[in-house]
Amino acid sequence: MAEKLLLCDCEGSQAIDRDRIADATGMTCSRVHTALCTRELGTAAEALKAGGCRIACGQEQAVFQDLADELGVDAPGFVDLRDRAGWTDDADAAPKMAALVAEAAMAPVPVRTLDVVSGGMCIVIGRAEVALPAAERLAQTLTVTALLPEGDELPLSRAFDAVTGTLRKAEGSLGRFRLQIDALRQLRPGGRGGFALSAPRDGGAAECDVLLDLSGGTPLFPADHKRDGYLRADPGDPLAVAAAVHEASHMIGTFEKPLYVTLEEHLCAHSRARQTGCTRCLDACPTGAIRPDGDHVAVDPLICAGCGACSALCPSGAISYDAPSPQTLFTRMRKLAATYAKAGGGTPRLLVHDAEHGAEMIRLGARFGRGLPADVIPLELETISGFGHAEVLAALASGFGAVDILLAPRTERTALDHEAALTRALLDGAPLRLLDPADPDALSDALYGRTAERLAEPVLVMGARRQVTRTAVKALRGAVEQPIPLPAGAPYGAVLVDLDACTLCLSCAGLCPSGALGDNPDSPQLLFQEDACLQCGICANVCPEDAITLEPRFDTSDAALRQRVLKEEEPYACVECGKLFGVKSTIERIVAQLEGKHPMFADSDKGRMIRMCDDCRVNAQYHSENNPFAGPARPKVRTTDDYLN
Numbered sequence: 001m002a003e004k005l006l007l008c009d010c011e012g013s014q015a016i017d018r019d020r021i022a023d024a025t026g027m028t029c030s031r032v033h034t035a036l037c038t039r040e041l042g043t044a045a046e047a048l049k050a051g052g053c054r055i056a057c058g059q060e061q062a063v064f065q066d067l068a069d070e071l072g073v074d075a076p077g078f079v080d081l082r083d084r085a086g087w088t089d090d091a092d093a094a095p096k097m098a099a100l101v102a103e104a105a106m107a108p109v110p111v112r113t114l115d116v117v118s119g120g121m122c123i124v125i126g127r128a129e130v131a132l133p134a135a136e137r138l139a140q141t142l143t144v145t146a147l148l149p150e151g152d153e154l155p156l157s158r159a160f161d162a163v164t165g166t167l168r169k170a171e172g173s174l175g176r177f178r179l180q181i182d183a184l185r186q187l188r189p190g191g192r193g194g195f196a197l198s199a200p201r202d203g204g205a206a207e208c209d210v211l212l213d214l215s216g217g218t219p220l221f222p223a224d225h226k227r228d229g230y231l232r233a234d235p236g237d238p239l240a241v242a243a244a245v246h247e248a249s250h251m252i253g254t255f256e257k258p259l260y261v262t263l264e265e266h267l268c269a270h271s272r273a274r275q276t277g278c279t280r281c282l283d284a285c286p287t288g289a290i291r292p293d294g295d296h297v298a299v300d301p302l303i304c305a306g307c308g309a310c311s312a313l314c315p316s317g318a319i320s321y322d323a324p325s326p327q328t329l330f331t332r333m334r335k336l337a338a339t340y341a342k343a344g345g346g347t348p349r350l351l352v353h354d355a356e357h358g359a360e361m362i363r364l365g366a367r368f369g370r371g372l373p374a375d376v377i378p379l380e381l382e383t384i385s386g387f388g389h390a391e392v393l394a395a396l397a398s399g400f401g402a403v404d405i406l407l408a409p410r411t412e413r414t415a416l417d418h419e420a421a422l423t424r425a426l427l428d429g430a431p432l433r434l435l436d437p438a439d440p441d442a443l444s445d446a447l448y449g450r451t452a453e454r455l456a457e458p459v460l461v462m463g464a465r466r467q468v469t470r471t472a473v474k475a476l477r478g479a480v481e482q483p484i485p486l487p488a489g490a491p492y493g494a495v496l497v498d499l500d501a502c503t504l505c506l507s508c509a510g511l512c513p514s515g516a517l518g519d520n521p522d523s524p525q526l527l528f529q530e531d532a533c534l535q536c537g538i539c540a541n542v543c544p545e546d547a548i549t550l551e552p553r554f555d556t557s558d559a560a561l562r563q564r565v566l567k568e569e570e571p572y573a574c575v576e577c578g579k580l581f582g583v584k585s586t587i588e589r590i591v592a593q594l595e596g597k598h599p600m601f602a603d604s605d606k607g608r609m610i611r612m613c614d615d616c617r618v619n620a621q622y623h624s625e626n627n628p629f630a631g632p633a634r635p636k637v638r639t640t641d642d643y644l645n
Contacts, residue, residue: 003077003105004028004053006044008036014086016056017094024098024343027054027105037063048073054104056081079104087366089448090374095345099377102339103332111323113256114301118175118209118229119143120252125167126214128152130235134214134245135160141249142210150183154195162187164197165204170211170220173302174229174251179206210251212244223286225410226305228257260306260323261299267318268296269536272511277536280489281310281319286412290319295513308386309415315491315534316514317464321386326465329381330394336377337399337458347401349452351378352387357408365440373447376404385412388419390465392432393472397459401452402431406443418489425486426473426554427455466491470531474556483553490552493535495528497566501547502526504569504583508539508548518563524583525568530560575608576616587611 005027007016011034022029030047033040037060047053048068055064058080068075085096120142124135128148132155135146144160147167155162169180184204185197213220213232221227229251233244269278272295281290281297289303290310299310299319311321320326333350340348351372353359359380365371372378377400381387384405392403405416416434423430431452437443459475461468469492473484486492495508495517504524509517516532517539519525540548571580572587591610609617 004030004047004050005079005101006030006033006036006047006053006055006076007081008033008040008055008057010057010082010086011035014082015093016081016086016097020094020343021098021101024095024339025102025105027101041067045071048076053077054079054101056101058083077104083363083366084372084378085374088371088374093374095340095343096348096374096377098343099336099340099345099348103336106332106335109324109328112259114259116173116175116228116255116257116302118252118255120210121145121208122210122212122248122251123147123177123179123206123208124212124214126216126235128155130214130241132162134212134241135162137245138212138249142252145206145208147181150185150200154187154197156195158189165200167220173227174255174257175209176302177208177211177229179208179211180204181206210248212248214241214244222288223305223412226287226307227303228255228305257302258306258323259301260304260308260321261311261319262322263297263299264318264320265296267316267513269316269318269513269534269538270297271295272513272538273542275511275538275541277513277538277541278315278534280313280315280491284309284313284412284415306383307412307415308383309412311386312388312391312415312419313491315466315536317466320465323382326390326468327462329391330398330461330468333379333391333395333400334398334461336379337395340377341399341458346375347452347454348399349373349376349402349404349447349450350395350400351376351404351406351447352384353378353380353406354384354408354411355380355382357410358384358406361406361437361440361443365444369441370444370448372444373450375451376447384408385415388415388465389423389426390469390472392419392423392430393426393476394461394468396427396430396455397461397472397475399454399458401454402433402450404433404435404447407434407436421487422490425490426469426484427476428484431455466531470556473554477556480556483555486552486554488552489535490554491535492554493533493550493552494530494555495533495539495566496549496551497526498545498547498549499567501545502543502567503545503586504567505544507542507544511538511542513538517566520568523568523580524571526566527563528566529563530555572611574613574616575611576620577613579613579615581613 007018007030009016009032016032018029018032036044044064045067048071054077056079058078061078065075079101081097081100085093085100122138122142122144124131124144125147131146135144138144139159146162148164150164163184163186165181165184167179168182172178181204182202183200185200188196188198211230214235216235219232221230224230224232231244231248233240271277286307287303287305289300290297308321310319337348362378387405395403420432420434423432435446437446455476461471504526506519509519514532514534516529518527535550535552540550570584572582572584573580609620
């Protein structure tokens with residue numbers, strides 16, 4: 001069934017061009033209503049009964065959802081045209097409206113989730129004057145234990161348990177916290193008078209589902225506001241404590257935890273043969289959800305908060321964001337740009353923002369200020385830290401003239417700053433800004449009075465992030481004679497080999513995780529394909545001669561897609577059979593150092609074996625005197641004559 005779009009100009013406060021939206025999106029559009037959520041609610045009810053409708057209103061979604069519940073029909077879809085497009089100081093917002101409608105009509109991509117079970121066991125940490133009242137309130141819904149400092153007043157209530165001690169270590173997340181407590185003393189409930197405590201002991205272990213920290217000290221976890229089940233409040237702020245207690249009281253039951261990233265272990269370039277290479281994701285993860293795990297990394301999905309920084313920085317695509325995936329994001333941006341152009345718009349600009357702070361800034365700016373310019377298309381994401389260089393390049397290659405990223409107060413900027421510098425280097429000054437306005441008016445001031453021009457005609461970008469980057473850079477920059485220099489830490493570049501120091505041991509080729517370095521089985525050669533190089537550094541770390549250095553750069557030519565010879569030497573001919581093997585210079589150097597000098601190669605026959613290939617060396621050793629492969633002499637076969645004699 002074709003989807004029908006219900007339009008409303010919100011009491012005549014915005015201008016909606018119904019025909020241009022319908023022509024650009026191919027959707028069936030209703031007439032433009034004036035008060036669809038109030039006086040014309042009956043019209044909305046009829047459309048809901050018919051099914052397959054989308055309502056162009058973001059503010060009153062709850063009204064229409066409640067109406068659908070009353071009618072017993074499926075809830076409609078929504079698209080916010082007023083705050084993001086209609087309320088603006090610019091005259092013509094129809095192309096932008098059409099783009100937003102087309103994006104909203106795209107089929108939603110399901111998000112993978114994991115069930116997290118909380119049984120309601122809670123530990124409250126803090127001094128008695130704050131922790132005990134909080135524990136008393138929480139005890140009505142949760143199973144509570146109060147962890148108090150040594151010497152604090154003990155409770156007389158047995159509605160909850162109380163212990164004293166020093167918290168040494170905490171790990172885990174909602175439903176599986178594990179604590180280590182030193183000087184642990186447990187309450188003894190028997191006897192007259194105040195309760196007594198057991199003897200202190202170190203190394204006490206405790207588990208809980210919810211952790212309420214009212215100590216006022218250093219947070220127990222990095223990026224503590226992203227740790228599910230960990231609530232922290234200033235003990236000197238009664239309102240903050242009350243809010244934390246209220247939130248903790250609802251953390252019981254089964255919760256759906258989104259699985260934000262996918263991990264392809266075989267693509268990971270973290271290490272090989274105990275030689276550490278890429279650590280970009282480990283360095284950037286704000287919650288500590290990523291840890292080394294052999295030759296690759298491992299991601300704890302219960303600790304991962306979905307910032308996406310690892311996906312933006314991963315050079316191989318081993319870690320990729322999955323809510324939404326990069327391919328879904330590329331498709332959304334392509335749909336926005338193409339529909340904007342189809343509706344008669346010029347060159348749009350893209351404003352990337354998060355679903356909380358950024359969305360609220362846009363709403364407030366539209367209601368009380370100038371709103372967004374008509375050529376600025378907002379792209380709402382759950383998190384913006386994962387919007388890396390590949391995504392920016394894909395937007396510019398799809399038809400956008402500029403990209404602005406609206407930061408939030410809690411946005412992790414490490415990955416964004418790195419990716420912004422990389423993008424500017426790739427495009428020799430990309431039209432990219434990281435905006436951090438103080439208020440909605442400042443956001444409008446930063447956006448109005450600017451225009452953008454396309455860097456090139458739109459191209460179709462597809463594939464993984466590295467493929468998208470190559471396609472976009474070639475389209476946006478055109479022919480570039482020399483490789484583009486990149487900042488340190490870039491995931492593209494070349495391997496430079498000191499030809500005098502390299503012995504062609506090929507350790508680098510054997511451990512290269514991406515296959516950028518390789519060997520020729522028929523000749524002593526070290527081969528290199530620049531397009532595949534991740535700049536992980538394993539080759540440089542494993543090289544015994546320190547002959548390898550890395551050069552961050554981006555080669556747009558087709559030569560980067562082909563293997564080239566970094567070093568080659570003449571092979572050595574076996575003195576027995578003439579078969580080519582090894583490297584002539586290496587064999588000659590070994591002969592010079594060992595033949596006639598080392599005890600194992602003192603005589604000429606032993607020294608000659610160094611010049612033999614594998615097969616001839618084994619054959620010569622087998623037939624030599626004192627053959628190490630030979631066993632004891634075989635016993636003489638006994639015959640009938642032996643018994644008769």
